[in-house]
Amino acid sequence: MTHRILIVEDEPSIAELIAINLSHAGYEVEKAMQTDLAISMMKDQLPSLIILDWMLPGKSGVQFAKELRSNDRTKALPILMLTAKSEESDKVLGLDSGADDYVTKPFSPKELVARVRAILRRQAPIEDTGPLTVGPLKLDPSSHRVVAVWPSIDPKPIALGPTEFRLLQFFMANPERVHSRGNLLDKVWGNEVYIEERTVDVHIKRLRAALAPYECDRYIETVRGSGYRITKTPTES
Structure with missing residues (x-):
């Protein structure tokens, strides 16, 4: 199964850089410049993972992550937070908002792809333990x-x-x-x-x-x- 990644990023050059690297890694990619468009794109089918920028027009990525976690349909949706904020307190805030992982700008495209793979790999069971x-x-x-x-x-x-x-x-x-x-x-x-x-x-x-x-x-x-x-x-x- 090909995983579909939704990139919610308002800087076109960054969104395109991420999209190109994910596409080369074998993922299907969609892009949204703000949260309203992202919500519309998720109406029919949820992506496998969201790459979510912290600073977005209208609604911050932190606010959006909290909303996704409070909704029964999207509460288990994996979220990778992307931001220029690098202080430990900011990282904790991003994770506390519901993100599964955190990448700071500027970032290595290879590292970002590795983090995406790791998050998606964690969706599989650890082992067949039974109840x-x-x-x-x-x-x-x-x-x-x-x-x-x-x-x-x-x-x-x-x-x-x-x-x-x-x-x-x-x-x-x-x-x-x-x-x-x-x-x-x-x-x-x-x-x-x-x-x-x-x-x-x-x-x-x-x-x-x-x-x-x-x-x-x-x-x-x-x-x-x-x-x-x-x-x-x-x-x-």
Whole structure:
């Protein structure tokens, strides 16, 4: 299957540079100069991934990413944020808005294509683990569903983005083990990816936020100086 990439970038020269490199890499490419046009282009069919510029006319990429994440139809759509902002606080803001990865301008076209490949590769299951259960959490890789099951309460479905799903799946397949940020990058993101370890913290925060309404966030524990784990017996707060 050929992946279709939607580039939302208002600078024609940058959009064309990205489009040419992605086309040479075997992807189908569409371009939109602002978010309204991007929304119109996604009405009939969603792209495989969006490359989204931070600074756009009318509505910023950060605002648009938040809207995509709050919509049931587009909440799992992979987003690569593209921006001239390079401070760590800006990177965190971009990731917190819902982006799966972040590239700063000026950028290497080869690196950008590598990041696109990595994000799309993460859409495949980590491994065929079969259904998993840790505490009240139940995860089914085949149906891509996560539910919280508490006594005397109907199962509650939990909506997760693609990276958070893979992260939770990896944790649940390896309960009680402490995983360093580097290990998580290798196992969940893939060891060929240009991603900083700080990105792991952002996605852990996002995973916990998704689990919190169902009182499941406490099952994801931080082990100071070592990393993260999922436990069957969380410490009562």
